[in-house]
Amino acid sequence: MLYVDDLSTFTNGIVRIFVRRQIPSPDNCYYDIDFDPTRTDVLADFPHLGLSKKFLYVSANRNDGPNPEDWLGAGMRRFNLDQLAACRVASGRAINFTNPGGQRILVPGSGTQNVMYFSWVNTPTQWRVFSWPDDSTRVGSTLHDVAAMTFGDADCRGGVNNADWADEIAANIVGFNVQTAITRNSVNVWVPTNSDAKYRQPHIVGAEFRRGKHPNDLGLVQQPVIAFSGQCAGVPAVGVNDSGDQGLAIGVGGRVGGRGPAVTTAVGIKDKYNQGPGRFVFRKIAQATYNPDDARYGDYFTVNRNSSCGRFFDATGYGLLGGTAPSNVNARYVEFGRGPVCS
Incomplete structure (x- = not known):
């Protein structure tokens, strides 16, 4: 899910990943992913997920919140699947591509x-x-x-x-x-x-x-x-x-x-x-x-x-x-x- 700070200004946003071990049971936990935790004005847009054997991959387009036409890069993050499934702190790596x-x-x-x-x-x-x-x-x-x-x-x-x-x-x-x-x-x-x-x-x-x-x-x-x-x-x-x-x-x-x-x-x-x-x-x-x-x-x-x-x-x-x-x-x-x- 993509969350933004304000539906009229769209200046900052995060991606929330929900973990559900059984369907249709409720979510077991969730993770908030900030594609730039050093700033409060980066809008993550167009999020997508991908899977490998070991990792969940999360991508998002990164834009400057106050100036949405200014592109800050394409963000790609990955998280350890076993840790996600166990609702523990998930290790991984974040990379920004320009x-x-x-x-x-x-x-x-x-x-x-x-x-x-x-x-x-x-x-x-x-x-x-x-x-x-x-x-x-x-x-x-x-x-x-x-x-x-x-x-x-x-x-x-x-x-x-x-x-x-x-x-x-x-x-x-x-x-x-x-x-x-x-x-x-x-x-x-x-x-x-x-x-x-x-x-x-x-x-x-x-x-x-x-x-x-x-x-x-x-x-x-x-x-x-x-x-x-x-x-x-x-x-x-x-x-x-x-x-x-x-x-x-x-x-x-x-x-x-x-x-x-x-x-x-x-x-x-x-x-x-x-x-x-x-x-x-x-x-x-x-x-x-x-x-x-x-x-x-x-x-x-x-x-x-x-x-x-x-x-x-x-x-x-x-x-x-x-x-x-x-x-x-x-x-x-x-x-x-x-x-x-x-x-």
Whole structure:
């Protein structure tokens, strides 16, 4: 949970982590995380969690509270999982990442075992991939050249109200929608991009890196693309199952020039049947007729491994049905996968 000091000024904030050993029992304890305890005017924003075998990773974008446009860095902290579960003082480490090229967002990767990976788009032709092994206090990073990506304010108008659901950060290099997935043999990164000469509609671009013996030994394998001919694609969320496949939930709808279908959530899988670089199959999960009228959609889509069936995924998504009010949110929780359903 993200807590702020004042709902009108937003000048200081913390992230609170709740520990619950059994569901639906009450919380056993909680931890307050201050991303700069030396100051009372740092706003932690856009918090996310990630897990490795030994640690809970917590990320937050750090802004100057009185001057929110002033970026102070991307914070990443990790805490000992056993100590958290026991509600004891949790040891860990805090690191703040800055970037000479301007603000970037970091989110812990999914599918981590012994090495946590996270990433940002360094330039339109280059990714930076970070690695943080469980047995090390040091974070490494590598730069990888890729085909040029196009960023900008995407035009994704549609629905009955012909509104644009993609705001100026939906396909921005800052990276609020960058996702990282770690499989047995690869690190996979995804980012929504604007339309370009090859793809008329805004779309999602990825990069797959083969993992070597060292955490920083990564080699580019392919650059998959998720694109539709008549509608936008964006705001990806990704999870990894026990087979090492990636489950994705994305926003699909609207189109350049307007009068596209209303945006909704679609789910799909990147596995041996849909490897990339294209030809991905997605299924929409929520009926929608309207686009949001505030140009915000899908900030916190989630995809996770299904707890009882490790080959399947759990995902959340929504569309707006019959209007744009909170009462019109058509929210869905879905379980999806390939092959026989677990008993």
